[in-house]
Amino acid sequence: MDKDELFMKKAIELAKKGLYKTCPNPAVGAVIVKDGKIIGKGYHKKAGTDHAEVVAIKSVKDKTMLDGATMYVTLEPCNHYGKTPPCSIAILNSNIKRVVIGMLDVNKTASGGAEFLKSHGIEVVSGILEKECRDLNKIFITNITKQRPFYAMKAAMLLNGCISIKGGVSKYITSTKSLEYVHRLRSRYNGVLVGINTVLMDDPLLNCRLKRCGQPKRIVLDAFLKIPLSARIFGFEPQNIYIATTVSSDSNKKSILKSMGVNILECASTSDGIDLIDLSKKLLEKDICSVLVEGGSRIHGSFLNANLYDKVHLFYAPKITGSYGAFNVIGSQAASDFSEVKNLKSYNCKKIGDDIIIEGYF
Amino acid sequence: MDKDELFMKKAIELAKKGLYKTCPNPAVGAVIVKDGKIIGKGYHKKAGTDHAEVVAIKSVKDKTMLDGATMYVTLEPCNHYGKTPPCSIAILNSNIKRVVIGMLDVNKTASGGAEFLKSHGIEVVSGILEKECRDLNKIFITNITKQRPFYAMKAAMLLNGCISIKGGVSKYITSTKSLEYVHRLRSRYNGVLVGINTVLMDDPLLNCRLKRCGQPKRIVLDAFLKIPLSARIFGFEPQNIYIATTVSSDSNKKSILKSMGVNILECASTSDGIDLIDLSKKLLEKDICSVLVEGGSRIHGSFLNANLYDKVHLFYAPKITGSYGAFNVIGSQAASDFSEVKNLKSYNCKKIGDDIIIEGYF
Numbered sequence: 001m002d003k004d005e006l007f008m009k010k011a012i013e014l015a016k017k018g019l020y021k022t023c024p025n026p027a028v029g030a031v032i033v034k035d036g037k038i039i040g041k042g043y044h045k046k047a048g049t050d051h052a053e054v055v056a057i058k059s060v061k062d063k064t065m066l067d068g069a070t071m072y073v074t075l076e077p078c079n080h081y082g083k084t085p086p087c088s089i090a091i092l093n094s095n096i097k098r099v100v101i102g103m104l105d106v107n108k109t110a111s112g113g114a115e116f117l118k119s120h121g122i123e124v125v126s127g128i129l130e131k132e133c134r135d136l137n138k139i140f141i142t143n144i145t146k147q148r149p150f151y152a153m154k155a156a157m158l159l160n161g162c163i164s165i166k167g168g169v170s171k172y173i174t175s176t177k178s179l180e181y182v183h184r185l186r187s188r189y190n191g192v193l194v195g196i197n198t199v200l201m202d203d204p205l206l207n208c209r210l211k212r213c214g215q216p217k218r219i220v221l222d223a224f225l226k227i228p229l230s231a232r233i234f235g236f237e238p239q240n241i242y243i244a245t246t247v248s249s250d251s252n253k254k255s256i257l258k259s260m261g262v263n264i265l266e267c268a269s270t271s272d273g274i275d276l277i278d279l280s281k282k283l284l285e286k287d288i289c290s291v292l293v294e295g296g297s298r299i300h301g302s303f304l305n306a307n308l309y310d311k312v313h314l315f316y317a318p319k320i321t322g323s324y325g326a327f328n329v330i331g332s333q334a335a336s337d338f339s340e341v342k343n344l345k346s347y348n349c350k351k352i353g354d355d356i357i358i359e360g361y362f
Numbered sequence: 363m364d365k366d367e368l369f370m371k372k373a374i375e376l377a378k379k380g381l382y383k384t385c386p387n388p389a390v391g392a393v394i395v396k397d398g399k400i401i402g403k404g405y406h407k408k409a410g411t412d413h414a415e416v417v418a419i420k421s422v423k424d425k426t427m428l429d430g431a432t433m434y435v436t437l438e439p440c441n442h443y444g445k446t447p448p449c450s451i452a453i454l455n456s457n458i459k460r461v462v463i464g465m466l467d468v469n470k471t472a473s474g475g476a477e478f479l480k481s482h483g484i485e486v487v488s489g490i491l492e493k494e495c496r497d498l499n500k501i502f503i504t505n506i507t508k509q510r511p512f513y514a515m516k517a518a519m520l521l522n523g524c525i526s527i528k529g530g531v532s533k534y535i536t537s538t539k540s541l542e543y544v545h546r547l548r549s550r551y552n553g554v555l556v557g558i559n560t561v562l563m564d565d566p567l568l569n570c571r572l573k574r575c576g577q578p579k580r581i582v583l584d585a586f587l588k589i590p591l592s593a594r595i596f597g598f599e600p601q602n603i604y605i606a607t608t609v610s611s612d613s614n615k616k617s618i619l620k621s622m623g624v625n626i627l628e629c630a631s632t633s634d635g636i637d638l639i640d641l642s643k644k645l646l647e648k649d650i651c652s653v654l655v656e657g658g659s660r661i662h663g664s665f666l667n668a669n670l671y672d673k674v675h676l677f678y679a680p681k682i683t684g685s686y687g688a689f690n691v692i693g694s695q696a697a698s699d700f701s702e703v704k705n706l707k708s709y710n711c712k713k714i715g716d717d718i719i720i721e722g723y724f
Contacts, residue, residue: 330684
C-alpha cells in the first residue's frame with residue numbers, strides 16, 4: 001500500500017464515524033498531512049454542520065503548518081453554497097497545495113471541486129481507494145443516481161424460504177441474537193417499512209429497542225387505509241409515522257390520523273396498489289434516504305419485481321417444514337427465464353446466534 | 363487432553379480412512395500402545411476383510427511386544443462370528459492387557475465384547491471421545507437403531523427456497539463448484555435417489571462424474587412406472603439401477619426393465635405413493651446403507667414429513683425471484699404449529715464457489 005492509499009485509509013476510517021448519521025449528506029472523512037505526518041483530521045458528523053474538509057482545516061491550530069500540506073478526502077470537495085459554504089474555497093484559502101480524492105462527487109449540484117482546485121494551481125489526484133470510498137456511500141450514491149431511497153430487504157425465514165408456517169403464523173422463527181441485530185439495523189436506516197398485512201397480523205412497533213439508538217421513521221404501506229387506530233405502532237411518536245396510501249382512500253380516516261400527528265403520504269396508485277416510484281420520490285423529499293423493508297411476502301414481491309432492492313439482510317433459522325399453506329418470502333410471480341432472476345453482486349454469510357445471516361448487494 | 367484421549371484420537375484418524383467404504387459395517391480404527399509408544403495400528407477397510415483390531419494386532423511383527431500392551435479402538439470389539447471371527451477372542455489371545463473403547467456397539471448381534479474381555483481379566487475402559495466416535499458412524503448407528511438407510515437431503519435452490527423458476531425449470535441454479543461437490547457427495551453415499559418427476563423433467567444420469575470415484579446405486583421412485591425406456595439413466599450399469607415401484611404397476615414394463623438388468627423393488631403403497639418405510643427396509647436389505655435424496659419437491663416433502671431425513675446438504679445460489687409458479691424445495695403441507703417444524707441440531711454454513719452451502723443434522 002503506497003503513502004496515498006495509507007492516508008486515504010485513515011480518511012475512510014474517519015468517514016465511518018459519521019456513517020448512518022449524515023443523511024441526506026454522504027459520510028466523508030479527511031486528513032491533512034505535512035512532511036509525512038498527520039497534522040489535522042475531521043469527518044462530517046451531521047447535515048448542516050461543517051464538512052469533513054473544514055473540520056480537518058479547523059483542527060490544525062497553527063495555520064502556517066497548512067502551507068504546502070496535502071489533504072486526503074474520501075469524496076470530492078463540494079463546490080457550491082448549500083447549508084455551508086464551498087469546501088473548495090476553504091481549501092484554496094488554507095494554502096494546502098495537494099488534494100487527494102477518493103471518489104468524485106456523483107451529485108452534479110455540489111461537484112466540480114476538483115476542477116476548481118486544479119484551475120487554481122492545486123495538484124489534484126483522484127480515484128485513490130475509490131471502491132472503498134464508493135462503498136462508504138452506497139446510500140448517498142443511490143439517492144443521487146436513482147433519485148430514490150436506498151432500499152434493503154430484511155426477512156427472517158425457514159430454510160425453505162418460508163416466512164411463516166401454515167396460516168401465516170410467523171413469530172418465533174429466528175433467535176434472540178438475530179432479533180437484536182434487526183434492532184441494530186433499524187437504527188442504521190432512516191426508515192423501516194412494512195405492508196398493512198404485517199400490521200394486521202403481527203401488530204409490530206417497528207422501533208429500535210436497544211439502548212441509546214437512533215429511531216427510524218416508521219412507514220406502513222396501506223393503499224386502502226385498513227390500519228386500525230388501535231395498532232400498537234400509534235402508541236408513541238406519531239410524528240415519526242408515515243402512512244403511505246392512495247388519493248382515493250377514506251379521507252375521514254386520513255383526517256383522524258393527521259389529527260393524531262401521523263404523516264399521510266398520498267401516493268399515486270397502480271393496479272398492484274401504491275405506486276412505489278411515487279412513494280420513493282415522496283420519501284426522499286422527507287430526507288428518508290435509506291429504508292429497511294421488513295415485509296411481508298407481497299411487499300417483498302413488489303419491491304423485488306420493481307428492481308428497487310439494493311441490499312438484502314436475510315436471516316435463516318435452521319428449521320424446515322413444508323411450503324404448502326405457508327407464505328414464501330417473495331410473494332410475487334417467479335421469473336419465467338433465468339435472465340430475469342435477480343443476482344447478488346456480492347454477499348457474506350455467517351452464523352448469528354442459532355441462525356444464519358446472508359447480507360449482500362444487488 | 364489426557365493420554366487415553368490422545369491415542370483414541372489416533373484411532374479415530376485411522377478409522378476415517380475407511381469412511382464411506384465399510385458399509386454395511388462401521389468405520390473403525392485401532393492403535394496398540396506399549397510403554398507410551400504406538401507399536402501397532404489398523405483400520406477396517408471393507409466389509410468381509412479383517413476388523414481394525416485384527417489388522418492392528420497383525421501389524422505388530424514381534425508378538426511378544428503385545429504382552430501387557432493397551433489397545434485403543436473406536437468401537438467395542440465384536441463378540442460374534444460374522445464374516446470374520448470375533449475380535450474379542452483375537453484380543454484375548456494376543457495378551458493385550460488393557461482395552462480402551464470409544465463407543466459401545468449399538469448392534470446387539472455383535473456387541474458384548476467389552477463384557478467378554480472384562481470377564482477374562484482384561485481392563486476395559488469405555489466412552490473415551492465417545493461423541494467423536496459416534497459422529498464417525500452416524501450412518502451405521504442409524505442403520506442399526508432405526509433399521510433403515512441414513513437419508514441425506516440434497517437440494518440446490520434460490521435464496522427463497524425455490525428449486526425452479528416458473529414452470530419448473532431448474533437447471534443452472536448453482537455454480538460449477540457446487541456441482542463438483544455434489545458429485546463428491548454422490549461417491550460418499552451408497553445410493554442416490556430421485557422421484558420420477560425429476561427423471562421426466564431433467565433426465566439425470568445420477569452418477570459421480572469425478573475421476574476415480576466410487577459409484578452410488580441409482581434409485582428412482584416411480585409408483586406408476588412412468589419412466590421412459592429411453593431415459594439417459596439406462597445408458598450404463600443397469601445392475602446398479604433400482605426402480606422402486608408398487609406391486610400393481612405395469613408388469614410388462616417390469617419384465618422389460620428386468621431383462622435390461624435393472625433391479626425392480628416392488629414396494630407397498632400408501633395414499634401418497636410408495637411406502638417409504640417398506641422401501642427403506644428393501645434398500646437396507648441390499649446393503650444400501652446411506653442414500654442422498656436429490657428431490658424433487660414432492661420427494662423432499664414426503665421424506666421430511668415422514669421424519670426420514672438425518673442430514674441436509676443445502677445449496678443456495680445468491681439469486682432470488684418470486685415464488686408464484688415455482689417449485690419450493692419442500693413440496694408438502696407446512697406445519698400448522700411451530701412444534702412440528704423440524705430443527706437441525708447442528709450445522710455449518712460456508713461459501714462454495716458463488717454459492718452457500720448449509721450442511722447439518724436433524
